[in-house]
Amino acid sequence: xxxxxxxxxxxxxxxxxxxxxxxxxxxxxxxxxxxxxxxxxxxxxxxxxxxxxxxxxxxxxxxxxxxxxxxxxxxxxxxxxxxxxxxxxxxxxxxxxxxxxxxxxxxxxxxxxxxxxxxxxxxxxxxxxxxxxxxxxxxxxxxxxxxxxxxxxxxxxxxxxxxxxxxxxxxxxxxxxxxxxxx
Numbered sequence: 001x002x003x004x005x006x007x008x009x010x011x012x013x014x015x016x017x018x019x020x021x022x023x024x025x026x027x028x029x030x031x032x033x034x035x036x037x038x039x040x041x042x043x044x045x046x047x048x049x050x051x052x053x054x055x056x057x058x059x060x061x062x063x064x065x066x067x068x069x070x071x072x073x074x075x076x077x078x079x080x081x082x083x084x085x086x087x088x089x090x091x092x093x094x095x096x097x098x099x100x101x102x103x104x105x106x107x108x109x110x111x112x113x114x115x116x117x118x119x120x121x122x123x124x125x126x127x128x129x130x131x132x133x134x135x136x137x138x139x140x141x142x143x144x145x146x147x148x149x150x151x152x153x154x155x156x157x158x159x160x161x162x163x164x165x166x167x168x169x170x171x172x173x174x175x176x177x178x179x180x181x182x183x
Contacts, residue, residue, distance in 0.1 A: 013072035014053070021079045022046045035086070038093045045082055053078035101142035107133055108143045109152060109179075118180045119156070123170035144173070152176045 025046050028035040035042035056077055057070045111128060112120075122144070126137045134140055147153045156172040 011069045011071070014070045014075040017072050017075040017079065018046070018050060018053075021049060021082070034090070038089055041089050041093070042086065045086060048085075049078045049082035052081050101146045104133060104139070104143035105146040108140070109147060112152075112175050112179050116180045117175065119172060119174050121170040121172050125173075148173075152179065 025035065025042065027033060029039055029042055030036065035045075053070050053075045056074050057068070058065045060074065061068050107129070108125065111125075115128075122137065122140060126134060126140055129140070144153060144155075148155060153173045153175060156174055158171070159169060161168070
């Protein structure tokens with residue numbers, strides 16, 4: 001059993017590469033660090049790099065990977081991939097913040113998830129939303145459009161109008177069934 005455990009442990013050189021990578025991650029996760037804006041994503045980065053190293057090791061040694069330790073070069077290659085994915089994640093999260101509809105959509109989706117309503121009118125939703133984020137009913141449109149685009153909502157066809165004049169009915173939406181799980 002101990003012999004098997006030793007065979008699966010990375011050698012000291014690979015451990016040193018991963019440890020150095022972890023130190024860099026920790027320093028970049030600080031409040032003023034480059035990874036601070038994506039702390040939830042970045043805190044999982046080192047574990048992902050270790051798993052990538054395992055996959056690279058398996059790819060390089062398909063027949064006997066179980067019996068060979070992961071090398072420092074393989075671990076270093078995994079850290080380079082980790083850096084690549086980190087740069088990509090920073091760009092993606094930055095782009096998401098640049099879209100104001102993203103934050104508004106998150107606020108609406110959180111409300112719908114917490115209230116677990118299957119259908120709602122735009123007017124009712126507007127009444128439930130904070131005025132600081134949605135000063136007018138039109139401010140809901142980008143969030144509703146984004147949630148509909150991603151499949152969380154579906155606008156229902158308007159009912160036939162029976163009376164002339166007056167205010168048109170508020171648009172009605174149906175939420176995705178995952179937002180209203182059965183009790």
